[in-house]
Amino acid sequence: MTTEKDTLEIWNTYGTHQLTRGLQLPELDRWDWGIPETGPGINALGEVAGLRVLDLGSGLGRHAANLAAHGAKVTAVDASPAQHQRALTRYPDHPGLHLVCADAVAHQHAADAYDLIYSVCSVPYLDPNRLLPALANGLKPGGRLVFSALHTNSDGAGPSNEVTPRPEILRLPGTTQDHPVNMWVLNVHLWEDLLVQHGLTLESVAAIDSPTTDNAVSYRRTRPGVRNACRAAPAPTHLPRRTPPSGSV
Secondary structure, three states: OHHHHHHHHHHHHHHHHHHHHOOOOOOOOOOOOOOOOOOOOHHHHOOOOOOEEEEEOOOOOHHHHHHHHOOOEEEEEEOOHHHHHHHHHHOOOOOOEEEEEOOHHHHHHHOOOEEEEEEEOOHHHOOHHHHHHHHHHOEEEEEEEEEEEEEEOOOOOOOEOOOOOEEEEEEOOOOOOEEEEEEOOEOHHHHHHHHHHOOEEEEEEEEEEOOOOOOOOOOOOOOOOEEEEEEEEEOOOOOOOOOOOOOOO
16 A cells, blocks of 8 residues: 555645645535536536435535535545544534545545445545445445546556556646645446446546636646546346447547
8 A cells, every 4th residue: 555655745735735725615516527517517417415424535525515505415535634624624514514534445444335435536545446346345236336537647648557556646736736646547448347347337427628728727737637437337147248338538
């Protein structure tokens, strides 16, 4: 877990920086999956009222609070103490929202199953061979996993054909300070292979491309980054390994 621990330290630096800045971001007026003003909205999650929901890598907690306002019972988990503190400071007592500072896999092992698990950009920071089995086991029968993942970064580097992490750059907002982070930036075929291997089946993929270079992506801003939004569900126990779909995302 050395790679993940190193990246966690960078996210703790990020969270501490944001706490120090004290910048008050507005509540979400439109759901996004990491690139504002484009891509699928909250409809990608389906009806959420009354559901038990997990937000994986919740950060400031705005998405989780938004879902709680729609009637979901949301547990928002982030491994970074500083990011968790940001959420606690902003949402000390938000109805329907429970904030937890924990490793995602450890939380899944201890928690009851969820109807819905989603993640805005956080899945690629964790080893998929460690994370995906926990997510598959953490879903109720018929539950759904929806997440966004970096596909092509702002330098134009596309996804990897191997399940290995690669270095990316996280810039502290409002500065020119860049920090190296490790991410699993995989092509859609590999994502499907991994999902099926660990007991899930890929239902759909949407490409989300930033409409401008002036976006909220934290990578080097030489060109827009592209993310994938993937929707998956638990596979029947008899489901055979599927051939990845043809074409690129």
